Amino acid sequence: MKLLYTINSPYARKVRIVAAEKHIEVTLEEVVLSAPDCPVKQHNPLGKVPVLVLPDGDSLYDSRVIVEYLDNRTPLAHLIPQDLNAKVKVRRWEALADGICDAAVATMQEQRKSADKQDAEFIERQMSKVKSGLKELNEDLGKTEGVGKSNWCVNGTFSLADIAVGCMLGYLNLRFGSVINLAAEFPNLERLQLTLLKRPSFKGSMPVA
The missing domain is CATH 3.40.30.10 (Glutaredoxin)
Incomplete structure (x- = not known):
């Protein structure tokens, strides 16, 4: 493949x-x-x-x-749970993380235009989606096993939810690290990110400035 x-x-x-x-x-x-x-x-x-x-x-x-x-190619360490309720939770986290990425990518593409052609209202709408999405994820992560103490997004188990959120955070750090301070604004997400960056799969796929 x-x-x-x-x-x-x-x-x-x-x-x-x-x-x-x-x-x-x-x-x-x-x-x-x-x-x-x-x-x-x-x-x-x-x-x-x-x-x-x-x-x-x-x-x-x-x-x-x-x-x-x-x-589904191998039964090894399923990242999408087989249980329907858990699966829906994981896919919901993934959908929100991907949606934040969509808004961030749209913002970045707009900002690449010459200043006289940029739509400030469009950028503001997209960044509002990014911030509200981050706020929701940060709060949800805090609820999973007590505020700020959960390692993973769903049921205390590493899953696709964590991967999707981690990839989204990596992209935001790359493109918007100067305007979004995860540690100050979204500490639960920052803790998750630091945990994920200890995994070889995340270390080996870091975005490049």
Whole structure:
């Protein structure tokens, strides 16, 4: 299997970490989406990463589909619980983390425009989504096993929820570290991030400035 990815995509990082945690061998192919010969559009009509190219030439996208596929390839350490209630909780955390990433990516793309073409109201709306999402996750994490004492997002067990949140936090640190102070504003999330960064899968997939 081959994963088409960009180094700083939080969605692609989520897939890379799931593959590493599941000990599934995946060939990594870093791409440049703006390059004329970028292979992504051959496998995903939306032209987005990540894309997992299967041995038979078929392809999977987006990240939520890919991680479910990988998690079910082996019974080793399921990252998406088999129990329905726990599974729904994990996917809800993932959905909110991905939604925060969506808003952050939209903000970053808008800010890359020349100053006279940027929409300040659009940026404010997107950053409001980021902040409200972080507030919700921070509060929910504090409730899991007593305020500020939980190691993991759902049922005290490392799961896809933690991976999705960790990838989102890594992206925010990369793009918005100067305006979002996790330690001061969202201490439960900061504690989770520090715990995650001790894992080889997270250390080996850090975004690059």
